[in-house]
Amino acid sequence: MADQYPPGLDELNDVGAATVALPQGTVMWRIHNTTSAFVLPWNQLRTWGPVASSRWEPHPLPPADYAPLGSAYVGRDVLTCLAEVFQLTRFVDVDAGAPYVTGFRLARDLVLADLTGEWLLRAGGSAQIIFKEKARTNAWARAIHGALPDLDGLVAPSAVLGGHDVVSLWTAAAFPSAPEMSVPLNSPAIIADIAAAARSIRFGSNVVL
Numbered sequence: 001m002a003d004q005y006p007p008g009l010d011e012l013n014d015v016g017a018a019t020v021a022l023p024q025g026t027v028m029w030r031i032h033n034t035t036s037a038f039v040l041p042w043n044q045l046r047t048w049g050p051v052a053s054s055r056w057e058p059h060p061l062p063p064a065d066y067a068p069l070g071s072a073y074v075g076r077d078v079l080t081c082l083a084e085v086f087q088l089t090r091f092v093d094v095d096a097g098a099p100y101v102t103g104f105r106l107a108r109d110l111v112l113a114d115l116t117g118e119w120l121l122r123a124g125g126s127a128q129i130i131f132k133e134k135a136r137t138n139a140w141a142r143a144i145h146g147a148l149p150d151l152d153g154l155v156a157p158s159a160v161l162g163g164h165d166v167v168s169l170w171t172a173a174a175f176p177s178a179p180e181m182s183v184p185l186n187s188p189a190i191i192a193d194i195a196a197a198a199r200s201i202r203f204g205s206n207v208v209l
Contacts, residue, residue, distance in 0.1 A: 004136060006143035007124050017148050018119035020155055022110040027180065028074040028167065030104075031081045033097030042102040042182060043175035045070025050138045056154055056168035057138040058145035069145075071153070072169045078103075079197050083161040092198040092205040094186035101190065102182040106174055113144050113154035116165060131159050145170065161201065 032042055047070035050057035059066045075081040086092050153170040195207040
């Protein structure tokens with residue numbers, strides 16, 4: 001379609017879903033602030049939305065609290081999380097908002113819409129959607145959730161870090177009762193690794209070694 005916006009729900013239902021399964025126990029990562037105006041625990045969805053600064057929001061319009069529907073952005077590795085969280089400034093601030101990095105194992109098997117292959121083209125769009133304005137990608141997330149409400153979220157190529165994927169989780173059932181690890185981004189145990197990761201993507205940082 002010329003405007004690269006999603007088709008109607010009937011057409012999406014006709015196209016069907018391309019999905020990927022993430023088995024229970026898969027390790028995922030999340031970077032999250034622990035002190036700010038809008039703090040969310042590592043194991044909660046943000047039910048207010050859509051948020052204009054986020055790319056794959058399933059929330060309807062207008063923005064409001066749509067609990068229990070929500071989203072949580074996670075990655076398969078810490079580097080992806082760093083690139084996504086600090087993309088606007090290209091500066092990894094390990095102090096502001098007291099950010100934590102949390103790794104956890106999925107509490108159950110998940111089925112996600114797979115936007116990493118040919119599905120967008122079959123649905124009338126193209127891979128260009130990934131890199132367009134976030135209002136457009138949010139429209140696709142909304143449409144996918146509307147047509148396929150049983151999905152647990154979606155996986156899409158990162159618009160920031162080539163060769164990496166981002167996951168937008170839409171179910172709190174993905175989270176276990178406890179993480180595998182959860183430490184401040186400036187923890188002495190990981191600070192050297194965070195500094196090296198930032199350098200590898202040419203992001204600045206306020207890491208002091």
